[in-house]
Amino acid sequence: MTIPIEALKRKKEHFDRGEDRRALADPRAELLDLEARGELVVQKIDRDVVTVPTKYGRDKRIQKAHLWHHKSCGQCGHIPGYSTSIFWVMRKLGYDYHDPKDQTSCTAWNYYASATSNTAAQAAVAVRNFAAANETGFFPLIHCGTSYGHYKEVREELIRHPELRAEVREIMAKLGKQLVLPEEIVHYSEWFYALRHEIAARQVRDVSQVKVTVHPACHYYKLVEGDAIYDPDVYGGQRTAVVTGLAQALGADVRNYSTWFDCCGFGFRHILVQRDFTRSFATLRKIEVMKEEADPDVVLTHDTGCVTTLDKSQFAARAHDRNVGVGVMSEAQFAALAMGAHPYKVCQLHWHSADYRPVLEKMGIDWEQAWAEFQADLKRLERGEKQFLDWDDVDS
Amino acid sequence: MTTTDAAKPDAHYKAPQVAGYADVPYEEKARLFDLVKSDLRFGDYLYGCYECGICVAACPSARFYDFSPRRIAQAAAREDVELIYQQMQEDIWECSQCFSCLRCPRGNNPGGIITIMREVAVSNGLASAREALAGYSRIIYKIMSTGTQVSPDMLQPDAFPDWGPETGDVSANLDLWRRALPPETLHTTTTGWAVSDRTLIELYLIWLHTGSLDMIAEVDASLHAILQELMEERLEDEGIEL
Amino acid sequence: MSADTVAVIGGGPGGLRAADAITEIGGKVVLIEQRDFLGGTPIAENYAGLTPHGEPARPQIERMIEAVTSHPDADVRLGSVVTALSGEPGAYTLTVRGPAGDQLVECGAIVLATGFTHFDPGRETQLYGYYEYPDVVTLPDLESMLSQHQVVRPSNGQPPERVCFIQCVGSRDRHIGNEYCSKVCCGVASKEAIEIRQLLPGSKVYIFYIDMRMYGYWENEIYWPAQEKHHVQYVKGMITEVIAKGDRLLVRGEDTTMGRPMELEMDLVVLSVGMEPSAGTKQMARVLGVAQNKYGFIHAVGGPLDTVSTSRAGIFACGAALGPADLEDTVSSAAGAAMKAVGFLRRRAAVSAD
Numbered sequence: 006m007t008i009p010i011e012a013l014k015r016k017k018e019h020f021d022r023g024e025d026r027r028a029l030a031d032p033r034a035e036l037l038d039l040e041a042r043g044e045l046v047v048q049k050i051d052r053d054v055v056t057v058p059t060k061y062g063r064d065k066r067i068q069k070a071h072l073w074h075h076k077s078c079g080q081c082g083h084i085p086g087y088s089t090s091i092f093w094v095m096r097k098l099g100y101d102y103h104d105p106k107d108q109t110s111c112t113a114w115n116y117y118a119s120a121t122s123n124t125a126a127q128a129a130v131a132v133r134n135f136a137a138a139n140e141t142g143f144f145p146l147i148h149c150g151t152s153y154g155h156y157k158e159v160r161e162e163l164i165r166h167p168e169l170r171a172e173v174r175e176i177m178a179k180l181g182k183q184l185v186l187p188e189e190i191v192h193y194s195e196w197f198y199a200l201r202h203e204i205a206a207r208q209v210r211d212v213s214q215v216k217v218t219v220h221p222a223c224h225y226y227k228l229v230e231g232d233a234i235y236d237p238d239v240y241g242g243q244r245t246a247v248v249t250g251l252a253q254a255l256g257a258d259v260r261n262y263s264t265w266f267d268c269c270g271f272g273f274r275h276i277l278v279q280r281d282f283t284r285s286f287a288t289l290r291k292i293e294v295m296k297e298e299a300d301p302d303v304v305l306t307h308d309t310g311c312v313t314t315l316d317k318s319q320f321a322a323r324a325h326d327r328n329v330g331v332g333v334m335s336e337a338q339f340a341a342l343a344m345g346a347h348p349y350k351v352c353q354l355h356w357h358s359a360d361y362r363p364v365l366e367k368m369g370i371d372w373e374q375a376w377a378e379f380q381a382d383l384k385r386l387e388r389g390e391k392q393f394l395d396w397d398d399v400d401s
Numbered sequence: 402m403t404t405t406d407a408a409k410p411d412a413h414y415k416a417p418q419v420a421g422y423a424d425v426p427y428e429e430k431a432r433l434f435d436l437v438k439s440d441l442r443f444g445d446y447l448y449g450c451y452e453c454g455i456c457v458a459a460c461p462s463a464r465f466y467d468f469s470p471r472r473i474a475q476a477a478a479r480e481d482v483e484l485i486y487q488q489m490q491e492d493i494w495e496c497s498q499c500f501s502c503l504r505c506p507r508g509n510n511p512g513g514i515i516t517i518m519r520e521v522a523v524s525n526g527l528a529s530a531r532e533a534l535a536g537y538s539r540i541i542y543k544i545m546s547t548g549t550q551v552s553p554d555m556l557q558p559d560a561f562p563d564w565g566p567e568t569g570d571v572s573a574n575l576d577l578w579r580r581a582l583p584p585e586t587l588h589t590t591t592t593g594w595a596v597s598d599r600t601l602i603e604l605y606l607i608w609l610h611t612g613s614l615d616m617i618a619e620v621d622a623s624l625h626a627i628l629q630e631l632m633e634e635r636l637e638d639e640g641i642e643l
Numbered sequence: 644m645s646a647d648t649v650a651v652i653g654g655g656p657g658g659l660r661a662a663d664a665i666t667e668i669g670g671k672v673v674l675i676e677q678r679d680f681l682g683g684t685p686i687a688e689n690y691a692g693l694t695p696h697g698e699p700a701r702p703q704i705e706r707m708i709e710a711v712t713s714h715p716d717a718d719v720r721l722g723s724v725v726t727a728l729s730g731e732p733g734a735y736t737l738t739v740r741g742p743a744g745d746q747l748v749e750c751g752a753i754v755l756a757t758g759f760t761h762f763d764p765g766r767e768t769q770l771y772g773y774y775e776y777p778d779v780v781t782l783p784d785l786e787s788m789l790s791q792h793q794v795v796r797p798s799n800g801q802p803p804e805r806v807c808f809i810q811c812v813g814s815r816d817r818h819i820g821n822e823y824c825s826k827v828c829c830g831v832a833s834k835e836a837i838e839i840r841q842l843l844p845g846s847k848v849y850i851f852y853i854d855m856r857m858y859g860y861w862e863n864e865i866y867w868p869a870q871e872k873h874h875v876q877y878v879k880g881m882i883t884e885v886i887a888k889g890d891r892l893l894v895r896g897e898d899t900t901m902g903r904p905m906e907l908e909m910d911l912v913v914l915s916v917g918m919e920p921s922a923g924t925k926q927m928a929r930v931l932g933v934a935q936n937k938y939g940f941i942h943a944v945g946g947p948l949d950t951v952s953t954s955r956a957g958i959f960a961c962g963a964a965l966g967p968a969d970l971e972d973t974v975s976s977a978a979g980a981a982m983k984a985v986g987f988l989r990r991r992a993a994v995s996a997d
Contacts, residue, residue: 104586130607161445162441268499270497357567395487395582
């Protein structure tokens with residue numbers, strides 16, 4: 006008699022999630038129900054969408070255009086090529102957006118670091134930003150993984166607790182605003198995943214020689230996990246599909262490593278005041294394991310804190326001759342490069358610490374020449390020919 | 402540092418001067434735990450505990466510190482007031498707040514319980530909170546006064562020496578490199594996180610109305626006074642009375 | 644055939660025992676099975692040995708089948724599905740779609756024995772990679788290998804040196820929504836662990852668990868021999884993730900009693916998948932109009948002292964259609980349901996004779 010291995014393998018060829026019975030109800034339906042009862046205002050998706058599958062099988066709709074960019078304080082602070090690449094890709098694909106000036110940070114970095122805030126304040130900060138988006142008619146798209154995760158938490162709390170809704174409504178009334186939440190809370194990496202085929206169709210650089218590892222952001226897929234995208238065609242539907250799905254669509258050589266699910270070590274307070282923990286965790290549990298098991302040219306991730314931690318933690322380890330040295334960037338920057346973006350004028354890789362030059366070479370980019378081009382632009386600024394570079398300059 | 406040394410014996414049995422924080426009567430510990438339990442999220446964050454360790458295996462802090470999200474959930478589920486006080490003084494600031502522990506099959510949220518315990522530690526001025534926030538005043542000032550914890554001028558010389566020489570290059574060229582950023586909002590360190598006047602007023606109203614500002618009175622009285630004056634003056638200029 | 648007949652829906656161990664019991668006490672039965680063979684999940688999933696004693700499954704189930712098919716008062720309809728119910732208690736008419744088209748079956752009472760399905764580990768909220776790695780299998784997957792007296796790694800066909808079982812997959816989980824214990828997985832995993840140790844004496848076999856639940860005689864029949872005679876390693880602590888490392892699988896968890904994180908490399912990982920209502924159970928509940936509990940199993944309305952009555956008079960349920968059940972529970976409740984069903988239609992007959 007033979008062992009039924011082939012039958013076992015056939016069983017696993019495709020995961021069909023089917024009907025799922027999960028503890029938490031559909032937050033979108035609950036929001037619409039609360040709106041019908043006059044408790045809050047739901048900002049609706051009102052343009053073309055791409056529908057994507059999530060962890061428990063609920064379809065999530067990603068609006069393609071007319072988006073309100075909820076920027077990330079950390080990206081604007083020290084990884085400006087991250088947000089610039091998001092904007093650049095959106096412009097290239099011809100989708101309009103709004104870059105607001107009446108936005109605050111979600112303040113969750115501070116909250117998870119110091120706890121010097123409370124539920125009502127955190128909910129009010131979130132709702133104030135959502136109300137500001139709603140006033141413009143542009144639908145919010147959130148740049149930071151922590152903002153995304155925290156806002157999902159806030160949404161859960163507001164759905165569960167009528168007394169919190171009442172308190173936030175009262176505060177919003179003092180600001181002349183309503184309690185507004187969007188129909189879906191959407192992270193930019195979901196937009197990139199949803200648009201991955203449009204992005205790949207505009208690809209001009211071959212990335213098939215680039216060995217990629219992916220670090221998924223905890224606050225994206227562990228915090229209020231039901232919103233995260235899971236695709237049966239990526240990791241058999243067993244891990245979140247964002248970042249990886251895009252890298253695969255671009256044809257990169259995506260590789261596995263055994264600490265894929267580990268946190269990066271950011272720690273919120275640790276990155277600021279206990280950096281020894283962050284450095285140790287990022288190098289020992291992430292970078293060194295990737296190096297040993299996958300030998301990547303670049304690690305792609307999708308959150309401000311993760312890019313920061315993985316990129317900035319390698320310098321000290323290198324000084325101790327540890328097995329580190331992997332370029333770090335967001336998948337937005339990687340996609341922009343694949344679509345022909347300038348590594349310095351758009352992706353702003355000179356703000357990064359780990360060596361990104363080998364990955365540029367694998368993509369066929371002459372980084373010395375690109376740097377010279379960027380320096381020429383800086384000279385123009387120094388000579389006073391222009392006060393600032395703008396979008397016309399980066400694509401010239 | 403509190404409990405980064407894994408070899409340290411149970412501090413609960415130590416004299417206060419050795420433990421680094423004052424022992425307090427049982428009633429005070431019970432009061433603090435009651436505050437934790439009275440948070441509206443507590444019932445969403447703790448059901449029961451299987452003591453199965455799924456949360457520990459996923460926890461980054463458990464690998465580097467003598468820290469265990471399972472012990473946090475167990476202590477809270479057992480209503481062990483003494484142990485919870487000890488955890489509020491020793492353990493809670495080691496958590497990375499990554500929420501990997503949300504994989505709990507019971508639906509517990511040990512990281513969320515810690516968030517609440519931290520809030521109580523801050524608003525009650527516990528020694529652990531004072532110590533954890535000692536180097537943190539500048540950031541709290543920033544977030545409460547401008548709405549962002551890290552601002553576009555954060556990369557100052559020598560601010561992040563362990564981030565490598567590239568970070569030094571950024572700070573040396575900060576203004577010029579900012580001017581080369583194509584999005585209009587990123588052009589300068591002041592516009593990089595532009596918060597309009599109206600937005601700032603709205604934010605101050607949120608901090609004041611939710612009691613968020615008052616939370617820091619016990620851990621940092623002078624910072625609290627500075628921020629309160631700043632906010633009230635600004636609101637007064639706008640003709641807003643609280 | 645008519646009001647003196649009981650219709651049994653489902654031809655697994657529960658349905659077979661119910662049909663057998665009905666004829667034993669002088670009743671007539673129509674047994675309706677959607678598959679074209681009898682025996683239910685133990686046959687469909689190639690079970691090796693039955694829990695707890697580990698005796699080969701097929702000959703034992705075949706004896707049950709023989710008892711029913713050879714009885715003159717039993718009418719077995721294979722490849723048949725109930726599509727409608729009409730009439731009233733004591734005089735029901737079932738529409739049965741089968742190989743000969745739609746047929747009407749008249750009966751006085753009905754026993755639902757539609758059973759369970761194994762939880763699909765693709766829906767697990769821990770990170771076990773069932774659809775990613777060939778060497779992550781389930782209890783029934785391993786059972787089908789054991790039925791051929793061989794255990795190999797599906798990735799390379801080689802016998803594994805290190806094997807682990809992960810308990811409570813798809814059970815006792817608030818996120819998934821299956822809050823219940825599936826009852827049998829501790830015993831089945833331990834039985835399979837013994838069988839692996841017997842087939843591969845050089846192997847190391849671990850069971851990672853939250854609580855080991857082998858009550859009654861399962862304790863001395865399975866748990867103790869597994870530990871004492873076969874040296875299966877039991878570790879209290881759950882696995883949070885399974886991920887490839889080289890050509891092996893790395894499992895991560897906490898050894899809670901030792902209070903330390905574990906990272907162990909395995910050749911084969913077995914997921915102890917729990918029970919969910921079968922598609923047939925959910926479908927029949929709708930067709931017959933009987934209430935389901937929040938998990939989709941048939942709701943038993945009679946409390947702990949009547950485990951087989953449903954929300955509709957004259958319709959009874961047994962075995963894993965009611966919720967997680969081992970074989971011992973299943974045949975016991977099947978006999979109880981048979982007794983209730985025959986008693987019901989005889990009482991009706993007595994009333995109408997008056």
